[in-house]
Amino acid sequence: MSAPKYHLTSYGCQMNKLDSELVESRLRQRGYVAATSEADADVVLLNTCSVRQHAEDRVWSKLGTLRVRKRGQPGLVVGVLGCMAQEHQRYLLSRMPHVDLVVGPSAFGDIDQKVDAARAQNARIAAEREPARTKHEVAGAGVVAVGDGVSGDRIVRDVRVRPHRSQAYVSVMRGCNMPCTYCIVPTTRGDEVSRPLADLVEEAQRLCDDGVTEITLLGQTVNAYGRDLKGEHATLARLLRALHEIPALRRLAFITSHPNFLNQELIDTLAELPKLARYLHLPAQSGSNVVLKAMRRGYTVERYLARLEQLREKAPDIELHSDFIVGYPGETAAEFERTVDLVQQVGFAQSYVFKYSPRPGTLAAELADDVPEAEKERRNAVLLAAQEAITARQLGALVGQTLEVLGEGESKVDGRLSGRTVHHRLVHFDSRDAGVVGQYVPVRITAALGHSLVGERLADDAAEAGAHDRVEVQPS
Ligand code: SF4
Missing domain, CATH: 3.40.50.12160 (Methylthiotransferase, N-terminal domain)
Structure with missing residues (x-):
């Protein structure tokens, strides 16, 4: 059979x-x-x-x-x-x-x-x-x-099952304990449950033994990792330091972070560990304190900016990514403008912008969804345009630079390959050698597209120059 x-x-x-x-x-x-x-x-x-x-x-x-x-x-x-x-x-x-x-x-x-x-x-x-x-x-x-079975975290992972040979994701925790009013995740995924640090190191080691060189740690609030592991003193910073010791690992990233848990220990770790990717996904969600309070995000714009200042003081090459929701119940046009101001002030490398839509079962769904759809569309377009202008400036500044790119596979741009830089920038590059998939190669950037870069692969003897390129992109 x-x-x-x-x-x-x-x-x-x-x-x-x-x-x-x-x-x-x-x-x-x-x-x-x-x-x-x-x-x-x-x-x-x-x-x-x-x-x-x-x-x-x-x-x-x-x-x-x-x-x-x-x-x-x-x-x-x-x-x-x-x-x-x-x-x-x-x-x-x-x-x-x-x-x-x-x-x-x-x-x-x-x-x-x-x-x-x-x-x-x-x-x-x-x-x-x-x-x-x-x-x-x-x-x-x-x-x-739905909730009473055997948790997926107890699966002994077959590390051979993964879409990319050199890249892998590792889930470090499930669920979320935060009270954001618009979000269904705490209901669907439950309370935070962190996996033991030793298990994560063991899984990462097995992945690296099987050819992985880039690992991205996943968690809804990944930088809250460990706070439910009583007595273990496990934190994201400690986990990063432990994983950093794996010799075959070359890049280590983590998503998604909550602004409230970006503490000095994590900032110091970002500054010190050379294998850490140079981007941080730190969703701000809004630039208005009124809206942030209504969303129960637990911080103000001033506090968010103060954390970024601490970060930039220690690790100025880290690029920031954010999420924003526009048209949250009660958001006025003036409050929305504060979000545009925040995007311009911080100079995010990229932002995901979402029009608010009520999710049944959330607190926000009980509020009147009172921003008309056309106005949500307008705010969405305005914020995206503001972000795209920043992204275009930052990408344009990279033309002429040589960047280290991890080859990922075929590009959507005519017959090229594509890969990512240490800043998570997408690069399409010419190479006749499909063997560069999974390899770190130096690429000279020749042009900037809307959300990505185009370049040409340099000879391998340029690898040393490219390998340590860390281009600082100044906030606008
Ligand atoms: S938005 Fe993020 S931090 Fe807030 S409840 Fe949802 S998963 Fe948790």
């Missing part, structure tokens, strides 16, 4: 993609193989995200398609994993009889057994020769685990 085939689609953030790698790792260990397409799969899994409405809409639409397909293929197993499984468990159970598995993000540890159970259940239904659909409609989802 041939091995059962699965197809897994990930929606949403990087954390979800890593969860998907862990789920795949588990399935492969149990003898499942990846299907070449969704149509070819015996098991279709959707690893979902609730943070934005758009991501949810895509999943509902996909479930509609799968409902039709399952009518002709009753043995097909359909699974909803991740945040929507947690958030919409009751709806999925009562209204989606074609869904066989509903598994929340804290219950991935024995996902392979859950998939097996769902397949066995469908096989039983078929063997009983009962109309499969009717039975499913009565039973609802067959296998459900």
